[in-house]
Amino acid sequence: MTSNKSNANDSKTSPLHNARVAGIIYLCLVPLNIFCLFVTSKLVLPGDPAATVTNILASEGLFRSGIVAFLIGQTVFILLPLLLYKLLKPVNKNLALLMVILALAGVPIAFINELNQFAALLLLKGAAFQPDQLNTQVMFFLDMHKHGIMIAQIFWGLWLFPLGYLIFKSGFIPKVFGILLMIGCFGYLIDSFTFFLFPNLDVKIGRFTFIGELLLPLWLVIKGVNVEKWEKYTV
Numbered sequence: 619m620t621s622n623k624s625n626a627n628d629s630k631t632s633p634l635h636n637a638r639v640a641g642i643i644y645l646c647l648v649p650l651n652i653f654c655l656f657v658t659s660k661l662v663l664p665g666d667p668a669a670t671v672t673n674i675l676a677s678e679g680l681f682r683s684g685i686v687a688f689l690i691g692q693t694v695f696i697l698l699p700l701l702l703y704k705l706l707k708p709v710n711k712n713l714a715l716l717m718v719i720l721a722l723a724g725v726p727i728a729f730i731n732e733l734n735q736f737a738a739l740l741l742l743k744g745a746a747f748q749p750d751q752l753n754t755q756v757m758f759f760l761d762m763h764k765h766g767i768m769i770a771q772i773f774w775g776l777w778l779f780p781l782g783y784l785i786f787k788s789g790f791i792p793k794v795f796g797i798l799l800m801i802g803c804f805g806y807l808i809d810s811f812t813f814f815l816f817p818n819l820d821v822k823i824g825r826f827t828f829i830g831e832l833l834l835p836l837w838l839v840i841k842g843v844n845v846e847k848w849e850k851y852t853v
Contacts, residue, residue, distance in 0.1 A: 634842040640701040641838030650691035657684030667753035706784040708851030717780040724773030731766030734759045768813045775806025790847040798830025
């Protein structure tokens, strides 16, 4: 009798546990991403290779910290779609699996892309180039890194659509979060493809459409999910 009651309680707390852990992980990514953006904006000056090189040499520790923060963020991110899969697969298992595939597809791209940052550092520490040549080479790798980020961002956007759709259809998480996430998907995609197709345009729609990625984890941590509605999918 006690065992059956315990199993029932475990069943009820499982979606809440998964939701809150997923929310915490999602929120942990926010300060890491903000720090990475801060480092890039402070040290890398587009169109001014000499100043960029000077900034990196003067703040090498900060530059390296930005790289490490990004790598930590991507490592932590791996857990997020897996937890959300456990939470959302009762709604539609195939769509939840697609969400995981799209989310994880961007991780190896992002990891490999960080080699461009390390390449810039290696040039600064040991390459025998004239100052102008060195500045040009360093800026080349930093530009390559920016292009790599925009490629990874395609997948950072794509996974939000199945995630948003699953939330919209679920009934155990407010539909508005699903709508905001699907809008966020198109924000990332528009930014990435505009960057590649029209490089002279400074389009950054994603800065206005990421609100769902802030509100959803807050909701998951504070409110979790409606367990009764979640359990209807498991009957």
